[in-house]
Amino acid sequence: MSSTELPFVPPANVLPKVGTVRVAEGERLRSVELPGVTLTVRSRPPARADLPPALYVHGLGGSSQNWSALMALLDGVVDGEALDLPGFGDSPPPDDGNYSVTGHARAVIRYLDASGRGPVHLFGNSLGGAITTRVAAVRPDLVRTLTLVSPALPEIRVQRAAVPTGLLAVPGVALLFTRITREWTAEQRVRGVMALCYGDPGRVTPEGFRNAVQEMERRLRLPYFWDAMARSARGIVNAYTLGGQQGLWRQAERVLAPTLLVYGGRDQLVGFRMAQKAARAFRDSRLVTLPDAGHVAMMEYPETVAMAFRELLEDAGELGGQRARRADRAGAGGDAVDREGTDESMGG
Numbered sequence: 001m002s003s004t005e006l007p008f009v010p011p012a013n014v015l016p017k018v019g020t021v022r023v024a025e026g027e028r029l030r031s032v033e034l035p036g037v038t039l040t041v042r043s044r045p046p047a048r049a050d051l052p053p054a055l056y057v058h059g060l061g062g063s064s065q066n067w068s069a070l071m072a073l074l075d076g077v078v079d080g081e082a083l084d085l086p087g088f089g090d091s092p093p094p095d096d097g098n099y100s101v102t103g104h105a106r107a108v109i110r111y112l113d114a115s116g117r118g119p120v121h122l123f124g125n126s127l128g129g130a131i132t133t134r135v136a137a138v139r140p141d142l143v144r145t146l147t148l149v150s151p152a153l154p155e156i157r158v159q160r161a162a163v164p165t166g167l168l169a170v171p172g173v174a175l176l177f178t179r180i181t182r183e184w185t186a187e188q189r190v191r192g193v194m195a196l197c198y199g200d201p202g203r204v205t206p207e208g209f210r211n212a213v214q215e216m217e218r219r220l221r222l223p224y225f226w227d228a229m230a231r232s233a234r235g236i237v238n239a240y241t242l243g244g245q246q247g248l249w250r251q252a253e254r255v256l257a258p259t260l261l262v263y264g265g266r267d268q269l270v271g272f273r274m275a276q277k278a279a280r281a282f283r284d285s286r287l288v289t290l291p292d293a294g295h296v297a298m299m300e301y302p303e304t305v306a307m308a309f310r311e312l313l314e315d316a317g318e319l320g321g322q323r324a325r326r327a328d329r330a331g332a333g334g335d336a337v338d339r340e341g342t343d344e345s346m347g348g
Contacts (some may be wrong), residue, residue, distance in 0.1 A: 003051070021090045021218070022211055023028070024068050026075075029090065034110045039083055040090040041111075044071055046079035052144065053117040056082035057108060059126025059152070059296075060232050061193070063089030065215065066125065069302040074309065077319070078121060083108065085128075086229030099231035101127070101239040101248075105134040109142065119143035121313075122257075125149040125298060126269065126314075127236055130248055137251035145316060146282075147260040147309055150270040153248050154240040155276065176309040186216040199294035200264030251283040260312045262305055264293030287296050288313060 021040075023029055032039045042064035054074070056067040064082035083103050083343045084091035094103065107130060112118045115202025124132030149323045163335040166180045190212045194201040204212075219225050241249055259282040261307040272289070280286040288308045290297050315320045 006167065015048045018186055021063075022065065022215060023071075024065075026072065027068065030322075031090075032111060032114070034107070034114055036095045037086050038092055039107065039111055039112065041083055042068075042071075043081040044075045045078045051079040052121065054078035054080040054121040054123065055112070055117070056080065056123040057125070057128035058082070058085065059087065059128050059150075059275075060118045060127075060236065061229060061295075062090070062125070065089070066296065066299060067123070068124075070298045070305055073306040077310070077313070081117075083111065085131075085232075087224055087232070091230060093224045097231070099228060100235040101130050101134060103129045103235070104232070105138075106270070108132070108135055109139055112139075112142050119144040121145045121309075122146070123147045123149070123298075124151060125296060126152045129153070130239060131226065133248060133252055133255065134271060136257055137254040137303050139254045143255075143257045145260070145318070146255060146257045146311060147262070147305075147312070148278070149262045149269050149298050149305065150264060151278065152270060153234055153252065153262075155271050155274055160187075160289055171306050186213045187222075190216050191307050196268055198300055200300070201262065203300055211244060227235070235320070248275075249281055252278070253283065255282055255284075257284070258312060258316045260308055261285055261287045262289070262293075262297050262308065263289050264292060264295060264297050265289065265291035267295045269295045279341075286315070 021029065023042075026044050027042055028045070029044070030041050032041055037226075056064065056071065058064060058066045064084045066084040067080075071082060072270070073139045074080055086092070086094040086107055087099060094107065096103075096108075112120065119138075119142050122136060122145070123128070124147070126149075129148040130153060132148065133153070135150060140196045146286060150222075156162075187279065190209065192203070194204055194209075194212070216244070239309065242248070261278050261282065263272055265272050268309075275287055275289055279285050288304075290301055290304060291320065293300050308317065
């Protein structure tokens with residue numbers, strides 16, 4: 001093995017179990033086997049049987065847990081599920097080792113096709129935003145609405161704080177970084193991630209910090225952790241260089257679904273200045289800017305994001321349809337309780 005290669009990663013069927021993934025109250029996990037990939041899916045039991053489906057897709061280094069707060073706020077209006085992308089969370093690496101944006105999008109599309117849940121309300125954050133943009137462009141039949149929180153779309157002048165993440169794409173850098181940071185504790189790593197991703201890390205509760213440390217300790221024991229990070233970072237960089245119909249901005253212009261864009265004023269990874277460009281690129285879009293939010297607004301300000309999504313549904317006529325159905329049942333002696341929420345879509 002040359003000095004620029006990452007360690008050998010064993011096949012998914014012989015990977016060790018390194019610890020239990022946290023499941024919040026009201027959530028459940030299940031494993032779904034698809035051609036070439038096995039995905040872990042986090043979900044909450046829907047409040048009613050007739051709720052529309054939603055799918056959440058996390059960003060680089062994240063997991064389905066990133067959506068737990070928002071899922072809980074929206075479980076009265078959507079039948080929500082969140083994926084662990086291949087190689088992240090509790091999902092093993094893809095069989096072909098493909099961590100490109102297209103590879104991740106293909107995994108999401110395979111899940112949506114296999115589950116038969118589409119069209120869905122689709123959510124994506126960061127890398128997940130690039131993935132779901134591509135899904136919405138190439139498979140409009142699978143997407144009812146699209147919600148993007150700090151989507152990783154190409155920037156000419158990248159944020160200075162995002163440079164180290166981009167450097168992970170360079171062969172040998174991930175291995176070098178693991179050697180340099182070998183003595184770092186999980187607590188130190190988590191504090192660094194939170195300082196990078198949150199507008200105000202002080203918003204993280206002590207319990208939330210402990211849970212993040214436990215998850216970091218679990219991930220660091222995974223033999224493929226750095227491989228998944230490096231190859232997915234390389235996938236973002238490669239996607240930024242694509243032109244023509246495969247370019248992410250060109251694909252954004254092809255999205256037909258009503259789109260909610262959420263940008264944080266303190267985002268150190270995705271430039272706040274890109275918000276207006278995104279609003280122009282997506283043909284049917286509404287923009288919400290949160291001056292104090294960082295890169296993960298759905299974790300910092302889940303109530304605000306949930307409210308914005310409800311407004312998107314209201315404008316798209318989705319909530320009205322739900323209310324009409326509830327009113328019909330109420331008139332027939334059914335449940336007259338009005339539970340507002342948001343429909344989220346499965347991304348790919």
